[in-house]
Amino acid sequence: MKVAVIGTGYVGLVAGACFAHGGQRVTCVDINADKVAALRDGKIPIYEPGLDTVVHDAVAAERLFFTTDTGAAVQSADVVFIAVGTPPGEDGSADLTYVLGVAEAVAPHLQGYTVVVCKSTVPVGTCDKVEATIRAHSDADMDVVSNPEFLKEGAAIDDFLHPDRVVIGTDSDRARERMAELYKPYIERSEQVLFMARRSAEMTKYAANCMLAARISFMNEVARVCDALDVDVLDVKRGIGSDRRIGRHFLNAGIGYGGSCFPKDVQALLRTGQKAGCDMALLESVEAVNAVQKGLLAERVIAHFADQGGIADKRIALLGLAFKPETDDMREAPSIVIGKALVAADANVVAYDPVARETAYEELGGDIAYAASWQDAVDGADAVLVITEWLEFRGISPEELAAATDCRVVFDGRNIWDPAKMARAGFAYQGIGRRAG
Ligand SMILES: NC(=O)c1ccc[n+]([C@@H]2O[C@H](COP(=O)([O-])OP(=O)(O)OC[C@H]3O[C@@H](n4cnc5c(N)ncnc54)[C@H](O)[C@@H]3O)[C@@H](O)[C@H]2O)c1
Structure with missing residues (x-):
């Protein structure tokens, strides 16, 4: 399968390298030309244990490529991942400028049936917007799928290659089949793949992170009381x-x-x-x-x-x-x-x-x-x-x-x-x- 990953940050680089490791032909795209040049020179821009080996092996096997050319990467791809940042806007809402910008940029280049995957963490309804953006700029045969990422920095490679679960949000049978095929190398038990509605998948990612953040704040509050009352x-x-x-x-x-x-x-x-x-x-x-x-x-x-x-x-x-x-x-x-x-x-x-x-x-x-x-x-x-x-x-x-x-x-x-x-x-x-x- 040919895969394009747009955005070569923590998530895009790890996902791209791991898909290539699993046998796919992957092109990672970034607008940051320095980052792409460094990656082409074999330099890994972030510290992530094991990432350098996975990247270097996949490059040597001619399954992993880096480019700034979105169109070239997308036109032959079966699956296109959007893995750009979704930083907080002024009021704290996720800023979707980069995600929707990518949707617009990839639209004219999609050829044949393509699954466009939103891997960035995005609010409920964003995949609808990505789909509307692509449809406004192209009549391509495609489905937009939500596939949030759950990797942990510091253990990202292991998390990606051995996921607790892979959440795939889509109502399309064709997209479901293609995504299942793509993730097959990393799945040991069928229960690891959770298919659901797109909006549910989008919400699942936020609910997971907010639950974990809530546990941390809860324990910190408990610790304050422990400090006050001499409890360990x-x-x-x-x-x-x-x-x-x-x-x-x-x-x-x-x-x-x-x-x-x-x-x-x-x-x-x-x-x-x-x-x-x-x-x-x-x-x-x-x-x-x-x-x-x-x-x-x-x-x-x-x-x-x-x-x-x-x-x-x-x-x-x-x-x-x-x-x-x-x-x-x-x-x-x-x-x-x-x-x-x-x-x-x-x-x-x-x-x-x-x-x-x-x-x-x-x-x-x-x-x-x-x-x-x-x-x-x-x-x-x-x-x-x-x-x-x-x-x-x-x-x-x-x-x-x-x-x-x-x-x-x-x-x-x-x-x-x-x-x-x-x-x-x-x-x-x-x-x-x-x-x-
Ligand atoms: N970092 C994590 O641990 C983690 C885990 C799960 C989910 N996520 C989510 O994944 C998304 C990406 O996070 P990240 O930490 O990888 O971000 P990042 O900032 O490390 O990387 C984003 C990359 O996208 C590139 N980019 C921006 N616009 C582009 C465009 N139009 N075309 C090509 N490249 C473009 C940037 O240059 C950058 O290299 C976010 O939504 C984040 O919430 C992150």
């Missing part, structure tokens, strides 16, 4: 996670959700619901709790130094910058809020992240210093803040940390250390919702 949130997590109705995943308290999806998708569903006349009190709270949580660590460290001459000129070490481990994605990362708040309070901020240094620089610029290792970051620090739970940091023992720095003040935004062990190593340690050691 990790005990509570174990206690509730063992209930099969609740499940063990997504129960970590921390410093709030970030990334390119949860913040914008919560906002988008909020606005969609409000525009439809629905009271969206729960999602409003999910967002409000998250906003407070993102500022929590900066507030705590500023308060800590308030009676010690203030935080001005104190050296504050940030361990991690990316919004989560195994990615260099800095979009909506809590580190941005924390870094900016500390810089505004005149602290000297020095940060170390194993991979996100360049992307972090785009957000935080030269206002903070970037260390070459965690040891360099904590050396001479007045306080150490854990921002991202990279494995590299999880592996640091309290004794190792104590040997690397004279600093004995730690604010752990990801609960990677044990309070009792940290206390024994001499640290004044504060996690999120953890009992003092």
